[in-house]
Amino acid sequence: MKNKKPLPLDEAATGMTLAQEVLDVNGVCLMAAQTTLTVAMLASLKRRGIKNIMVWEEREISDEALEEERRALREACTQALEHRFRQMQDDANMQRLKKILLAYRLQGLD
Numbered sequence: 001m002k003n004k005k006p007l008p009l010d011e012a013a014t015g016m017t018l019a020q021e022v023l024d025v026n027g028v029c030l031m032a033a034q035t036t037l038t039v040a041m042l043a044s045l046k047r048r049g050i051k052n053i054m055v056w057e058e059r060e061i062s063d064e065a066l067e068e069e070r071r072a073l074r075e076a077c078t079q080a081l082e083h084r085f086r087q088m089q090d091d092a093n094m095q096r097l098k099k100i101l102l103a104y105r106l107q108g109l110d
Contacts, residue, residue, distance in 0.1 A: 002056050003057050004019040004056065004109070005056070006053075006054055006076070007053055008052055009051055009052060012053055013037070014042065016037045016056075017034060017036050018033050018034060018037065018054065019055055020105075021033045022045060024049075024050070025049070030044075030045065030050070070109045073109050077102065077105040081098055081101055081102050084098075
């Protein structure tokens with residue numbers, strides 16, 4: 001089974017495939033999802049200060065463990081967006097954007 005796996009960049013290896021795009025602190029896409037990592041790409045991400053990435057992982061996993069992992073990923077995505085939008089609680093447009101981004105991030109985790 002193919003699963004999304006959060007991974008510290010230091011543990012990433014060439015040949016791994018990104019399960020999610022990599023964004024910088026400003027939200028600029030540095031690498032698209034489905035990109036197969038190379039040595040040069042890993043070095044570039046390190047230079048840009050990227051600490052974690054999401055990669056595809058092939059493994060056998062029980063249904064219970066898979067659901068727990070998905071729950072943890074959903075929670076991490078939600079918390080990250082809450083943090084990014086924390087100063088915009090009163091802006092209705094920004095709250096709509098946060099909702100759209102959360103739906104996009106949670107695709108495939110339901």
